[in-house]
Amino acid sequence: MTKSKLVVLISGSGSNLQALLDACEAGTLPAKILLVVSNKASAYGLRRAESRRIPTAIFKRRKNVDRRDYDEELGRFIAALEPDWVILAGWMHLLSMNFLRYFPGRVVNLHPALPGQFPGTHAIERAFEAFRQGDIEQTGIMVHVVPDEGVDDGPVLATEIVPIEPDDTLEALEQRIHATEHRLLVETVRRLISGELHPG
Numbered sequence: 001m002t003k004s005k006l007v008v009l010i011s012g013s014g015s016n017l018q019a020l021l022d023a024c025e026a027g028t029l030p031a032k033i034l035l036v037v038s039n040k041a042s043a044y045g046l047r048r049a050e051s052r053r054i055p056t057a058i059f060k061r062r063k064n065v066d067r068r069d070y071d072e073e074l075g076r077f078i079a080a081l082e083p084d085w086v087i088l089a090g091w092m093h094l095l096s097m098n099f100l101r102y103f104p105g106r107v108v109n110l111h112p113a114l115p116g117q118f119p120g121t122h123a124i125e126r127a128f129e130a131f132r133q134g135d136i137e138q139t140g141i142m143v144h145v146v147p148d149e150g151v152d153d154g155p156v157l158a159t160e161i162v163p164i165e166p167d168d169t170l171e172a173l174e175q176r177i178h179a180t181e182h183r184l185l186v187e188t189v190r191r192l193i194s195g196e197l198h199p200g
């Protein structure tokens, strides 16, 4: 079976990238990661990729560069590799159509909250605070297609509820969410590759 070609975009620790790398290596995900791109030179995920000999690129937006021009350049650069899927695994830069138009229905984002809840940054902290205020009883995660510039919004591929326990610390909740993400992201990409799931 030919392997599906992935490009993974990260901005930080890359623990979800690690889950994808492990699944590729174990053969449970029939995919090859062509490239890992970070918009931050300090992202630890770059080290994770290097230690598996996966090519990496740092694509930092310079202050004087318009965000749409940056997106265009990044899109063209990645499109040249002809990936089947572009996975946003903790990528913290909102992509415009200048990027997305290169990969219609092929950009997949992971977000640590349920659809419509806590879009943007610090989603786990905000869910934890909402729980403490009595506004929510549980939280969750989602994987979705990125059709446009909506923030953490788009056709949902998978969700999973993550419970919050009354004596949870933020760290405990973060750990539970990340462990769930690692499993759900790999599983969702596997289902997309096999054609079991359709991106929209």
Ligand code: GAR
Pocket: 010, 011, 012, 013, 014, 015, 016, 017, 045, 089, 090, 091, 110, 111, 112, 119, 120, 121, 122, 123, 152, 178, 181
């Ligand atoms: C993950 O929790 C992911 O859902 C989140 O960033 C984290 C990256 O962790 N993404 C967003 O918040 C997107 N809005 P990682 O670098 O350890 O994979």
